Every structure is written in structure tokens, then in C-alpha cells.
Amino acid sequence: MTVSPAVVAVIPARGGSKGVPAKNLATVGGVPLVARAVRALVTADRVDVVIVSTDSDDIAAAAAAAGAVVVRRPSELSGDTATSESAVLHALDETGLEPETVVLVQCTSPFIAPETVDAVVAKVRDDDYDVAFTAVRVHEFLWRVAGGTAAGVNHDPAYRPRRQDRDPEYRETGAVYAMRTAGFRAARHRFFGRVGLVEVPQADAIEIDTAADLDLATRLAVSRAVRGPVPVRALVTDFDGVHTDDRAILLQDGTEAVVVSRSDGAGVAALRAAGVPVMILSVEVNPVVAARARKLGVEVAHGVADKAERLLTWLDEHGLDPAEVAFVGNDLRDIGCMRLVGWPVAVADARPEVLAVARVVLESNGGAGAVREIADLILAAPLAQGSTRT
Secondary structure, three states: OOOOOOOOEEEEEOOOOOOOOOOOOOEEEEEEHHHHHHHHHHHHHOOOOEEEEEEEHHHHHHHHHOOOOEOOOOOOOOOOOOHHHHHHHHHHHHHHOOOOEEEOOOOOOOOOHHHHHHHHHHHHHHHOEEEEEEEEEEEEOEEEEEOOOEEEEOOOOOOOOOOOOOOOEEEEEEEEEEEEEHHHHHHHHOOOOOOEEEOOHHHHHHOOOOOOHHHHHHHHHHHHHOOOOOOOOOOEOOOHHHHHHHOOOOOOOEEOOOOOOOOHHHHHHHHOOOOEEEEEOOOOOOOHHHHHHHHHHHHHOOOOOOHHHHHHHHHHOOOOOOOHHHEEEOHHHHHHHHHOOOOOEEEOOOHHHHHHHOOEEOOOOOOOOHHHHHHHHOOOOOOOOOOOOO
16 A cells, blocks of 8 residues: 655646746756756655646656656646646646645746745644745835726825834745645635745745746846756866967967966866766867867867757767756857756856856856866766766
8 A cells, every 4th residue: 555645746837838938948047947946846855756747748858857756737737727726636636646735836936945845844734734835025015006096005105104114014926835735625725724924035036927037037046056066977168268268369470379277177187087078169260179179188079150069969979968968158159058958057257148047157267277167066976876977
């Protein structure tokens, strides 16, 4: 007899989205939104099973890669009018799981902390609430327009108390809801019985509904990125602006020279010794690129018009899963490659557009130890037990 887990989290993630096309696969900090949500739940201490309910093959693949169980949602539950509650109920029915607590998570909230998930679950399981949800404290004066006239909603316009003199109000973030499963099945809605809330910081409360929200989230992710081990099987880098500081020295005879870092060379040597394939991929036609690659003993493709296409070919030739590859870039022409791999990395002085799509932002500038830094992060990452780098 199978015992159901105590806490099951469900992420409804439809493939269709009108405001932001393919929204649930949009990347923030180099990671698709659905994968960010799954990772937060998998990391949380008080969630036993993570389910993604979707009608999309691409979302299903991203969710499974991040560690979720995938439930395929039927078309009648996938339209614009379908509720999140219906997706949760369907997921429980399809899996046959009947946990004491069910958690509903919206992956359009990109900054969900595992500890926040645990706090919401604790409100239900430890503090005797039927429902708990994430909310942010506000002290806003709200207005409504009716009949062409603006009227105060939560205040008397003739009385304007200071912020510190007003009782706080709370706005749902739309991120995390925990519910007693029996009560949820009876109510068929996320709010019933005794309701509690978990306050989260304003910085965690962004919800992506529009392209402007997505742009803001990608920019915020740069400052929130946490550097840590990078568990990949191969490294691909741009040349100018990564192995160099993006400057060239023009010699008397018209040839160009560049300055590189010995520290970067040592980092590449350490990767090669560990069996990690390294490739330099550049649009630059100058033979200095190939000369540096020979010195480092790594593969090179330069003078490449379509870097993304060449990267895919190289991955196929080596039998590499793009999700297990890092690409280090600095300029706009690197973004296509960065979007193809699981670990897009930017040097510290990269263009803002490149920083916005990076999963890891290095502390070092190009040509000043950036390659050594990513090499150290790769070598610090334990791979799956029994696996090899090559």
C-alpha cells in the first residue's frame, strides 16, 4: 500500500500566454521561470513532491529537467478561463496522491525563496491555519474611478495620516499558497476556513504579467545572482572580451596583438586535466584567436558567422547535453549561444543585455581572470555520482 507524501506542491504552467508569449519558459537569470519555481520547491525542506501541470511539451521537458513530476493537462483545463485550482485538483487526481497539505505555486513569481515556501507550509502544518499565502506589506492610498470621478477606496481623502500612523495592509504576491487538502477539495478554492499570511520582502514580490515586468525581473536578477559551483561537463567561451579585455594593440606593420591572462591559461589547463572539454568560439577572423587556442590546447572555431549554429554542431559532435554546458560571453553576439545552454555566464564588464540573460555573473572582467574564475567554479562542482566529465 503506497503512503501519500505529507506535502505536495503543484505548479500550473500553461503553454499559451497572451501578455508575454511563452511566458512560463521566459528566462530570468538565465533560467526558465518554470525551472526557477521547481528548483525553489525542490530545495525547500518541507515539500515532498513537486508536480508541474502543463499542456506544453517544452514546459514539460524544462520541468522534468529541474526535478518535477509532470502531469499533462487536458485541453479543457488549458484555456484562458481555466483556474489554477482546477489544475491542482486534476494533478492530485491523476497522480493518485492525497497529501495532508497541498501547495499551489505560480512560476510567474521569479524570486521565490525556499525558506518562504517552508514558512507558508508551516503556517498550515504547525500553526493550525487552513490556508496560508505570501503577501507584501503596503501603505498605499488606493483610488477607484466611477462615473468619471475618482474616489478613495481605503482612506478618507480629507485625512492623510503619515505612513507610520496607518495600519498596514497586505497585497497577495500570487507566489505561494498552502492549503489543507481535505478543505481544498471541499471548497474547490484556495481560500477557506482560517487564513494566515506570510509576509515577504518587497524585492521578492514581483509578478510577471507583462513584457515590462519580465524586463524588470531580468535586470533585478543580475544583482541577486549568487555565485556558486557550476556543475557542467564542458565550457565554451567567446574570445574578445572574455580571454582579452576587448582591446587590440595595432602594431607598426598593421597586424594586431592582444593581451591575455596567464591565470586564465592555468584555469584552462586545470579543466583539461579534469577532462572538461573547452572550446573557443568567436566571430573574430584574426589568427591570434587560433594561436591562443593552440597555446591552451583547446578546440577553436573563429571567423564564424553564426555562432549559435556552430555551437549546436559542436555539442552534437561531442554528444553533450546543452543543459550541462556553460558558455561565457560579454557582448550582444553571445546572447544566442547563452540562450542555448544551461549555464549562460557573463564576465563582470559584459553589456547590460548580456548580464540580463546570464545565470552566473563573474566577479572578474574579461581578460582579467574571468576564464580562471569560471574554471574554478566548474571544478568546485560535484557531478552526479558515478558520472564522468567527458
